[in-house]
Amino acid sequence: MLAAVPLACGLAASYGFDYWQGSCGALVGPLFASKCHARQLEYQLLFQTAGTALGALIAALTGYWLELRRRPVVPPEGPTRGDP
Numbered sequence: 001m002l003a004a005v006p007l008a009c010g011l012a013a014s015y016g017f018d019y020w021q022g023s024c025g026a027l028v029g030p031l032f033a034s035k036c037h038a039r040q041l042e043y044q045l046l047f048q049t050a051g052t053a054l055g056a057l058i059a060a061l062t063g064y065w066l067e068l069r070r071r072p073v074v075p076p077e078g079p080t081r082g083d084p
């Protein structure tokens with residue numbers, strides 16, 4: 001479950017950018033729509049990469065926190081002062 005966090009964050013960032021941005025044809029008209037579309041895809045990939053990196057950071061910190069929280073069931077055995 002924790003390993004899917006970067007994928008989910010990357011896809012959410014990409015979808016959020018696409019939803020927020022809109023279409024290029026409406027922004028610049030049909031003449032420059034092809035150049036705008038290429039730039040828009042570039043920015044969408046940057047958003048997806050940043051979202052994936054943020055998701056990886058969240059997953060790493062959560063995994064680290066879970067490992068610190070985990071306690072040993074049996075205390076470690078070692079020599080004590082009274083042992084010969």
